[in-house]
Amino acid sequence: MDDYKFLFKVVLVGNAGVGKTCLVRRFTQGLFPPGQGATIGVDFMIKTVDVGNEKVKLQIWDTAGQERFRSITQSYYRSAHALILVYDISCQPTFDCLPDWLREIEEYASSKVLRVLVGNKIDRDDREIPIQVGEEFAERHNMYFLETSAKESDNVERLFMQIAEDLMKQARMTNVPRYDPNSYNVDSSSQESSCCSRLT
Amino acid sequence: MDELPSEVDLLIIGTGFIESIISAAASRIGKSVLHLDPNDYYGNQWGSFNLQALLDYNPDPSEPCDFRNKSFSLKNFHYEWLMEDQKEDLLKNSRKFNIDLTPKLHYCRGDFVQLLITSNIARYSEFRSVTRILTWLNGQLELVPCSRSDVFASQKVSVVEKRVLMKLLTSLDDILDSENTHNFKKFLESRKLSDNLVTYVMAMAGATEHTSLGEGVKSVKRFLDSLGRFGKTPYLFSMYGSGEIAQAFCRLSAVFGGIYALNQQNLISLDSEDNRITSLTTTKQQIRAQNYVTSLEQCSEKFLRPVKINNYISRAILITNKSILPSEQEQLSFLIYPEGTERIINVFELGSLTGTCPKNYYLVHLTSKQVTTPQEDFKGALGNLFSGSDQPQIIFSCYFSIPETSDLDFENVPENLFLCPGPDNDLDYNSSIQKAREIFEKMYPDLEFLPRAPDPEEIIIGD
Ligand SMILES: Nc1nc2c(ncn2[C@@H]2O[C@H](COP(=O)(O)OP(=O)(O)OP(=O)(O)O)[C@@H](O)[C@H]2O)c(=O)[nH]1
Ligand SMILES: [Mg+2]
Numbered sequence: 190m191d192d193y194k195f196l197f198k199v200v201l202v203g204n205a206g207v208g209k210t211c212l213v214r215r216f217t218q219g220l221f222p223p224g225q226g227a228t229i230g231v232d233f234m235i236k237t238v239d240v241g242n243e244k245v246k247l248q249i250w251d252t253a254g255q256e257r258f259r260s261i262t263q264s265y266y267r268s269a270h271a272l273i274l275v276y277d278i279s280c281q282p283t284f285d286c287l288p289d290w291l292r293e294i295e296e297y298a299s300s301k302v303l304r305v306l307v308g309n310k311i312d313r314d315d316r317e318i319p320i321q322v323g324e325e326f327a328e329r330h331n332m333y334f335l336e337t338s339a340k341e342s343d344n345v346e347r348l349f350m351q352i353a354e355d356l357m358k359q360a361r362m363t364n365v366p367r368y369d370p371n372s373y374n375v376d377s378s379s380q381e382s383s384c385c386s387r388l389t
Numbered sequence: 390m391d392e393l394p395s396e397v398d399l400l401i402i403g404t405g406f407i408e409s410i411i412s413a414a415a416s417r418i419g420k421s422v423l424h425l426d427p428n429d430y431y432g433n434q435w436g437s438f439n440l441q442a443l444l445d446y447n448p449d450p451s452e453p454c455d456f457r458n459k460s461f462s463l464k465n466f467h468y469e470w471l472m473e474d475q476k477e478d479l480l481k482n483s484r485k486f487n488i489d490l491t492p493k494l495h496y497c498r499g500d501f502v503q504l505l506i507t508s509n510i511a512r513y514s515e516f517r518s519v520t521r522i523l524t525w526l527n528g529q530l531e532l533v534p535c536s537r538s539d540v541f542a543s544q545k546v547s548v549v550e551k552r553v554l555m556k557l558l559t560s561l562d563d564i565l566d567s568e569n570t571h572n573f574k575k576f577l578e579s580r581k582l583s584d585n586l587v588t589y590v591m592a593m594a595g596a597t598e599h600t601s602l603g604e605g606v607k608s609v610k611r612f613l614d615s616l617g618r619f620g621k622t623p624y625l626f627s628m629y630g631s632g633e634i635a636q637a638f639c640r641l642s643a644v645f646g647g648i649y650a651l652n653q654q655n656l657i658s659l660d661s662e663d664n665r666i667t668s669l670t671t672t673k674q675q676i677r678a679q680n681y682v683t684s685l686e687q688c689s690e691k692f693l694r695p696v697k698i699n700n701y702i703s704r705a706i707l708i709t710n711k712s713i714l715p716s717e718q719e720q721l722s723f724l725i726y727p728e729g730t731e732r733i734i735n736v737f738e739l740g741s742l743t744g745t746c747p748k749n750y751y752l753v754h755l756t757s758k759q760v761t762t763p764q765e766d767f768k769g770a771l772g773n774l775f776s777g778s779d780q781p782q783i784i785f786s787c788y789f790s791i792p793e794t795s796d797l798d799f800e801n802v803p804e805n806l807f808l809c810p811g812p813d814n815d816l817d818y819n820s821s822i823q824k825a826r827e828i829f830e831k832m833y834p835d836l837e838f839l840p841r842a843p844d845p846e847e848i849i850i851g852d
Contacts, residue, residue: 205391230843232512232644253643257391258650262431262636264513267629296484 193237193244197356198268199349200250202290203275204283205257208309211339212275213249216349221340238350240357247353259289263297271303271352278308278336281317284326291330303355305333307348312338393650396677397421399832400669402456403684404651405433406818407809409638410825411682413510414839415832416645423676424642426687427456429652431639433684434463434791434811435491437632437745440483443706443787444468455658455689460696461792461811462686463490465762468787475784479708485747487630488706491791491812492737492754494519494723495625496611497618501818502625508839513637515628517743518620523714523724524592525773526585530714530724533592535622545585554586558613573605574598591727595816598730624723626737629744634818641842659689659806666803680832682807685794692806693799700793701759702814703766709751709781713738713774726770732757734770735816751781758814763788795820807831 201209214222217234233250250269255261266272274290276283287306294304306327308318320336327334333351337344398420401408408424409431416422430436438446448463470476495501495516505511522533534543546554557580573596577587594600594608615623627633643649655672659681669676685693712720721743724736734757739745746752755767767788775783795813802808807828813820826838 229646230644232640232842253640254646255640255643255649257648258393260649260651262640264629264633264636265640268515 193246197270207277266297279313308336400678406435409635412642413638416642416647422647437487437630440486464790466789482747487745497615509842516625519624592725701790703759703763705755706787707753708785711781
């Protein structure tokens with residue numbers, strides 16, 4: 190039996206190459222992959238963290254490269270609890286694309302999703318986006334803001350822990366995990382008696 | 390933006406259901422896949438749209454090109470607001486709609502659900518069970534009993550009939566061998582079942598007066614076999630619409646390295662030589678592949694001869710203000726509506742719990758073999774279901790015809806080009822999966838079709 194009480198889906202978006210996969214792997218595996226590109230066959234990564242006395246399971250979804258030609262499936266955004274929008278502080282075009290990403294998020298993600306803006310690669314000395322510019326953008330769009338380095342492990346832990354804490358707060362306030370007897374995940378976990386499900 | 394790769398194992402054009410399954414299956418066994426779509430949305434004629442996008446849908450873009458084959462586009466596309474005063478509210482909620490061009494159900498114990506589970510694609514999707522099955526008898530809606538206990542609880546079935554029916558249902562396998570009559574309905578009637586019962590069993594089979602005994606028995610068996618797994622009926626519906634399913638396969642393909650690019654307006658031609666496709670030419674580059682898969686809709690006429698479409702599927706999409714059979718809890722209804730003696734209209738009534746429409750509204754899908762035009766084909770049913778003062782009102786309606794292409798054959802198709810038909814008129818995806826599997830097996834004989842994907846849970850990192 191799993192010993193966690195809460196499970197949250199966190200999804201990352203942002204232009205190709207901004208370091209989404211590196212952020213996920215740094216947080217979940219504690220490493221900075223030397224090679225480039227997404228890891229074949231890895232859909233999402235899971236890490237269980239402690240918030241207060243509770244075990245919280247974070248299910249962290251990466252884009253599987255579909256962002257390269259702006260072809261992310263809508264369902265990627267579905268039922269996400271938190272959404273991390275990443276740009277590269279050393280690459281202006283990745284920042285310029287943020288409004289496009291926001292439009293897509295508005296279109297497909299739940300309006301209640303927790304949104305975080307992340308400027309990554311602060312270890313680099315060729316910064317193009319000053320920190321204030323990122324901050325202002327985040328403020329204007331009602332997002333949290335953080336700068337990180339997946340390479341140096343700066344703020345990565347903090348980013349995800351902050352998200353876990355906030356989601357827990359939200360969950361406590363709204364009593365989220367509702368049980369809906371008519372919906373199924375068709376995986377093995379579903380009970381025959383219920384009506385909506387995941388198939389297993 | 391990056392360039393597309395110039396050489397891959399498999400190039401796929403179109404993100405319809407069949408293409409998407411092939412894509413996932415090929416990526417899954419390590420083939421390099423480039424999956425393109427001239428449209429800026431997933432799914433072709435299997436896609437789902439929010440309300441605004443449905444209004445903007447243009448089945449017949451004015452410029453035909455090598456990758457828009459007009460013969461296969463939707464026909465008779467037409468929509469109408471019947472209650473203008475609701476338009477603003479609905480458009481404000483446009484995003485809450487996920488309107489399928491081709492809605493489908495899944496048999497709880499069918500091959501498709503099995504495939505979702507064995508391939509581990511189930512993790513991308515959520516389902517809701519159909520909560521009740523209705524049919525139309527003597528001018529009114531009737532609940533079809535779906536289980537032994539339903540049958541026994543039904544007031545409308547006499548004790549004697551119950552016995553006859555149970556006997557019948559438990560001996561379906563033997564019937565085929567022993568009976569001479571070849572008509573399903575005649576067979577049921579010969580068993581001295583009342584009109585009510587005959588209608589129920591006909592509904593379970595989705596049968597018309599012309600359905601053969603073999604077909605009818607097979608369908609009833611499928612129905613019964615899928616009972617008791619999820620929910621009260623044999624059917625599941627995909628949350629957020631059937632269009633999610635094609636996308637789930639695309640996601641799997643991408644996770645296994647498939648490269649995706651929608652909105653590809655710059656495709657010029659598929660070039661062939663000696664009955665083989667040699668490359669795809671775009672305005673920027675040439676892309677070579679060993680095999681090519683395209684949807685018919687996005688395949689040049691030069692490879693598709695002869696084109697003769699004999700059948701169409703009539704579709705109607707309605708937004709209504711209440712359920713056809715109101716009840717305390719929101720229901721997901723499947724109404725099997727016999728129209729005349731030859732035709733069944735499949736009606737899905739979806740509420741907000743399915744994630745396909747906002748609260749306080751219902752999204753109603755009607756599907757049937759086309760006889761004249763969609764408007765005409767559904768006129769009788771709509772008159773019966775939506776005209777009385779206590780019946781739901783239609784706020785918005787949209788009609789169109791889908792070319793039925795699942796059984797078309799073409800001559801002299803290049804040997805490394807594989808064509809994917811559009812949607813069929815079946816209730817479920819079974820035949821379409823079969824088609825995808827066949828194409829996969831032609832390209833990659835002896836390789837496994839969608840083996841189980843590793844579970845992300847298998848790489849849990851704790852602290
Ligand atoms: N200097 C520096 N480089 C980084 C950092 N994070 C990622 N990178 C590099 O940026 C490149 C892209 O990183 P990924 O994590 O693959 O980027 P992505 O956003 O997942 O992009 P996709 O390739 O589209 O999946 C790689 O070469 C990384 O080594 C960082 O914090 N600092
Ligand atoms: Mg990546």
